[in-house]
Amino acid sequence: MRVGVGGTFNVLHKGHELLFETAFTVGDSVEVGLTSDELAKSIKSVPVAPYFQRKKNLAKYLARFGKPFDIVMISDSVGTAATSETLDAIVVSPETRSQADRINELRRRNGLKPLKVFPIKEVRADDSRLISASRIVKGEIDKEGRLLHAVRVAVGSTNKVKVDAVRNIFTQALGLVEVRGIGIDQTGDKQPLGEKTIRGAVRRAKQALSSEKADFGVGIEAGLFYNRTLGRYLDIQYCAIVDSSGRMTVGHGPGFEYPPEVIAAVLKGATVGDTMSRITEIERIGHKMGSVGYLSDGLIDRTSLTEIAVLMALIPRIRPELYDQPSQASSAVAAR
Numbered sequence: 001m002r003v004g005v006g007g008t009f010n011v012l013h014k015g016h017e018l019l020f021e022t023a024f025t026v027g028d029s030v031e032v033g034l035t036s037d038e039l040a041k042s043i044k045s046v047p048v049a050p051y052f053q054r055k056k057n058l059a060k061y062l063a064r065f066g067k068p069f070d071i072v073m074i075s076d077s078v079g080t081a082a083t084s085e086t087l088d089a090i091v092v093s094p095e096t097r098s099q100a101d102r103i104n105e106l107r108r109r110n111g112l113k114p115l116k117v118f119p120i121k122e123v124r125a126d127d128s129r130l131i132s133a134s135r136i137v138k139g140e141i142d143k144e145g146r147l148l149h150a151v152r153v154a155v156g157s158t159n160k161v162k163v164d165a166v167r168n169i170f171t172q173a174l175g176l177v178e179v180r181g182i183g184i185d186q187t188g189d190k191q192p193l194g195e196k197t198i199r200g201a202v203r204r205a206k207q208a209l210s211s212e213k214a215d216f217g218v219g220i221e222a223g224l225f226y227n228r229t230l231g232r233y234l235d236i237q238y239c240a241i242v243d244s245s246g247r248m249t250v251g252h253g254p255g256f257e258y259p260p261e262v263i264a265a266v267l268k269g270a271t272v273g274d275t276m277s278r279i280t281e282i283e284r285i286g287h288k289m290g291s292v293g294y295l296s297d298g299l300i301d302r303t304s305l306t307e308i309a310v311l312m313a314l315i316p317r318i319r320p321e322l323y324d325q326p327s328q329a330s331s332a333v334a335a336r
Contacts, residue, residue: 001026001027001028001088001089001116002027002028002029002030002031002086002087002088002089003023003024003026003027003029003030003031003087003088003089003090003091003118004030004031004032004033004079004080004081004084004087004089004090004091004115005019005020005023005030005031005032005033005090005091006032006033006034006035006074006079006081006090007019007032007033007034007035008034008035008040008043008044008048008054008133009032009034009054009057009058009133010040010044010046010048010049010054010133010137011133011136011137011143012057012058012061012143013131013132013133013136013143013144013145014123014131014143014144014145015093015123015130015131015132018120018121018123019091019093019120020061020062020065021065022091022118022120023091023118024065024067024069026089026091026118027067027088027089028067028068029067029068029069029070030062030065030067030068030069030070031069031070031072031080031084031086031087032058032062032069032070032071032072033072033073033074033079033080033081034051034054034055034058034071034072034073034074035051035073035074035075036051036073036074036075037050037051038075039074039075039076039077044134045134046133046134046137046138047137051073055071058071059071077099078099078102078103078106081103081107081115082103082106082107082110083106083107083110083112084112085112087115088115088116089115089116089117089118090103090115090116090117090118091118091119091120092117092118092119092120093119093120093122094119094120094121094122095122095130097117097119100115100117100119101117103115104117121321123145124145124320125140125141125145125146125147126141126145126146126147126151126174126175127141127147127151127215127216127243127244128215128216128243128244128245128247128317128320129243129244129245130245131145147215150176150177150178151170151174151175151176151177151178151215151216152177152178152180152212152213152214152215152216153166153167153170153177153178153179153180153214153215153216153217153218154179154180154182154208154209154211154212154214154216154217154218155179155180155181155182155208155217155218155219155220156182156184156203156204156205156207156208156217156218156219156220157181157182157183157184157204157219157220158181158182158183159181159286159287160181160287161286161287161288161290161302161303161306162181162220162306163179163180163181164303165220165303165304165306165307165309165310166179166218166220166306166310167179168303168307169307169310169311169314170216170310170314173311173314173317173318180212180214182207182208182211182212184203184204184207184208185207190271191223191224191266191269191270191271191272192221192223193223193224193225193226193266194223194224194225194226196223197221197222197223197224197225197236197238198221198238198240198250200219200221200223200238201219201220201221201238201239201240201250202219202240202242202248202250203219204217204218204219204220204221204240205217205218205219205240205241205242205248206219206242207219209242209243209244214244215243215244216241216242216243216244217241217242217243218239218240218241218242218310218313219239219240219241219242220237220238220239220240220306220309220310221237221238222235222236222237222238222272223235223236223238224236224258224263224266224272225255232257233257233258233263234255234256234257235255235256235257235258235272235291235292236252236253236254236255237252237253237305237306237309238250238251238252238309239251239252239253239306239309239310239312239313240313241310241313241314241317249313249314249315249316249317250313251309251310251311251312251313251314251315252309252312253305253306253308253309253312254305254308256292256295258272258276258291258295259279259295261275261279262275262276262279262291272286272291273285273286273291276291276294280294282294286302288302289301289302290302290303290305292305
């Protein structure tokens with residue numbers, strides 16, 4: 001089977017590696033459509049190496065796969081794929097999946113058999129945005145998708161417990177990070193209950209991200225959830241993480257019961273923090289060991305409890321290959 005791949009291939013990176021690995025795995029030979037200088041300049045906002053240089057680098061890169069390949073110049077977005085009588089399949093990135101559909105429609109009009117389409121998964125950088133040659137040229141990331149600056153994280157709270165918990169978990173998961181707490185206007189309930197807790201965490205994450213030039217916005221909110229089976233309220237802390245591409249992941253920590261006096265006060269309009277501070281005589285307890293620290297007699301504090309929620313929200317980002325689904329976004333040329 002002869003497989004087609006197309007792109008500018010200005011800087012070969014981790015995303016291209018998956019693209020070509022797939023092409024050479026499913027195909028006996030590969031035809032690579034390489035954009036002309038004119039087409040490359042018309043679709044790229046960053047400097048692009050001359051065609052002959054890109055072709056030379058690409059040929060050297062493809063030789064490693066040990067199968068026959070040809071590199072042909074293309075001067076438009078569909079290249080030779082719409083008219084070729086020798087191609088059997090095409091490999092595309094998720095963002096260019098619709099381009100393959102366009103090519104097959106043109107082939108039908110030309111009386112040719114549609115190409116079998118092999119879309120690869122999205123390949124993302126450490127900040128959850130797609131890896132692209134343009135980002136590499138701009139100095140944002142390296143060829144492996146590693147950020148060339150500290151990961152910027154904005155937390156939708158100035159509460160030191162929350163900020164420290166986010167810093168601790170993000171550092172373990174992503175390496176070098178810069179974490180900043182952002183004061184968020186309280187537009188919701190002082191003491192959220194049930195689903196309002198989740199909405200509050202999401203709102204904090206989105207507002208933190210929009211207020212700062214950050215890679216991630218993090219929102220953390222704790223609230224009481226009524227369990228119908230038990231007939232009791234459990235305190236559960238939610239964490240929402242939104243990245244600069246708009247993707248959101250959510251997780252929550254363990255649940256525990258407050259004393260009946262606290263539940264009764266909250267249902268009458270008081271907050272957990274004010275009530276627990278009154279009972280324990282610990283001012284601003286939520287900014288220190290937390291209610292759970294007092295109730296557990298120090299076996300777990302609020303920072304540790306919050307870390308669990310943050311980690312749960314990060315899980316889909318730690319194992320993206322199991323969670324990311326190909327998008328249907330379109331682009332001018334396959335595999336930038």
